[in-house]
Amino acid sequence: MSQNIKIRKGVDIRLVGTPGDTISAAKRSKTYAIQPPNFEGLTPKLIVKEGDTVKAGASLFFEKKNPSIRYASPVSGKVAAILRGEKRRIMSVIVEADATDSYIDYGSLDISKSSREEVLNKILEGGMFPFFGQRPFGVVASPEDFPRSIHVSGFDSSPLAAHNSVALDGRMKDFQNGINALAKLAGEGGVHLGVKAGDSTYDKIEGCTKTTFSGPHPAGNVGVQIHHTLPVNKGEVVWTIGYQDVANLGAFLSSGKYVPSRTVSVAGSECSAPAHLNTLVGAEIASLVEVPSEASNGDAVRIISGSPLTGDKVEAEGHLGSYHTAVALLPEGNEPRFIISKGWLSLGLDRFSISKSYLSWMMPKSKSWTLDTNMGGEERAFVVTGEYEKVFPFDIYPVHLLKSILVNDIDSMEKLGIYEVAPEDFALCEYGCTSKIPVQQIVREGLDTLRTELG
DSSP states (O other): OOEEEEOOSOOOOOBSOOOOSOEEEOOOOSEEEEOGGGSTTOOEEESOOTTOEEOBTOEEEEETTEEEEEEEOSSOEEEEEEEEOGGGOEEEEEEEEOSSOOBOOOOOOOGGGOOHHHHHHHHHHTTOGGGOEEETTTEEOOTTSOOSOEEEEOOOOSTTOOOHHHHTTTOHHHHHHHHHHHHHHOOTTOEEEEEETTOOTTTTOOSSEEEEEESSTTTTOHHHHHHHHSOOOTTOOEEEOOHHHHHHHHHHHHHOOOOOEEEEEEESTTOSSOEEEEEETTBBGGGTOOOOSSOTTSSOEEEEESOTTTOEEEOTTSBOOTTOOEEEEEEOOOSOOOTTTTSTTSOOTTOOOSSSSSGGGGSOTTOOBOOOOOOSSOOOOOOOOSHHHHSOOSSSOHHHHHHHHHTTOHHHHHHTTGGGOOGGGGHHHHHTOTTOOOHHHHHHHHHHHHHHHHO
């Protein structure tokens, strides 16, 4: 019988424009991009150059410090461009797709008859390993580590997220195959699957420890689930992987073909036709959604690849992030607000707030909101308000941890629980921060500093 855990701290931000429970195929993207900045901790070394022809599953670049970790092309075609940023940092490898894909055949693998080394080597060879993350540090996992346990969140509780039952429709055999592979890779802690209360999607899945989670976001964050089941201690390493990537892993091992499928929630108040679309990692945003020239209120439209809380701002000609399963269209919020009718002195009946700053807290919890990306002020002094603790379901003092990061006090960081967290776990803290502090950026910098110090 699975354990049931109730998450009490957090908040569900219900936005207008959620997709229904049906799925359709997105149109074929002209180009696909694999973007090294999507993979924390990666130092890329190119294998291809502009003009090269590649098959789906062919390696585009590898990890400089660990060449066995290879990053593969999702489609066959021609390497159209290699975009660089400051100091010639590789920002994106763009592949112009063929009309139909031709694949490298890596051969199928019978997991039940294979050793851990054979499973791991096949995953590395086929380019599936970059989808494994690790705690601590929230970076791409290292195949040289033997993880204490592997954790999979079976649902996403963030705003406008894709529904797992839709994303895995018809894919449960692949998902089970993926779980079987994870069981080969995991240490004595085994494989842990976080399941949303009342969700029957995973009822027939075997070979893992299921834990049922209920409560508001961030109940679906894998970091929250790890904290409430098997917390990470200093010196331990655990691996994580998204539920869609578990199914992709299972499909790869049974077919030998690298197909990084993505079911994406295309949603938001400025999306004319919210939907679930089936595409591939790195697809053009323009192949997924038609972006209006302006928002319904006359403002500009912001496109977000990923969750509105943690995703990246992109343009229509940009590409879907490698880990992202949502594209959100929201108003920018550039229009000035009159202080009495729309500003902080208003009743705020149309403004969502985590605190009770506006009378909107009296509205039904099921109400959906049209929110823009306006921060509502500039960065201010970092003061203790108690707002973080309301939405941070860890047995950790968030403000104390953040201030230890700001002063680069590594000993305090460790004592205050930095090994357990990743930037996404602080997304609601950043959303509700009265001081407008870039909380997720601070956590990322702290993790990078600690990782460098520890070698």
